[in-house]
Amino acid sequence: MENIPKGWLEKAISEGHINYIDYDKFTDPIEIGIGGFGKVSKYEWRDSELTVALKSLKVDTNIDERIIKDFINERPGK
Numbered sequence: 001m002e003n004i005p006k007g008w009l010e011k012a013i014s015e016g017h018i019n020y021i022d023y024d025k026f027t028d029p030i031e032i033g034i035g036g037f038g039k040v041s042k043y044e045w046r047d048s049e050l051t052v053a054l055k056s057l058k059v060d061t062n063i064d065e066r067i068i069k070d071f072i073n074e075r076p077g078k
């Protein structure tokens, strides 16, 4: 399996391909499901007054870069 290049995610964030939001901006988690990538929970997004669903990506040292890219490219309803 291909390993994730070190700093790949940090680079994508610094180049503006991915929006980074501090996790502490999300409160009141309620687990609502489990998908192909991992757990999905409902949160309240502080400052925006939106209720959102956050997906967690289960990462271990053997995770393939392709899985991370698929996760990042996923869109609602896909």
Ligand SMILES: Nc1ncnc2c1ncn2[C@@H]1O[C@H](COP(=O)(O)OP(=O)(O)OP(=O)(O)O)[C@@H](O)[C@H]1O
Residues within 6 Å of the ligand: 032, 033, 034, 035, 036, 037, 038, 040, 053, 055, 074, 078
């Ligand atoms: N926006 C959402 N609102 C409400 N529930 C959601 C939302 N997104 C996901 N869920 C819940 O979480 C579960 C898992 O969602 P998720 O999209 O991760 O899995 P999936 O449909 O199996 O596909 P995938 O293989 O892409 O992970 C869904 O079946 C649903 O119950």
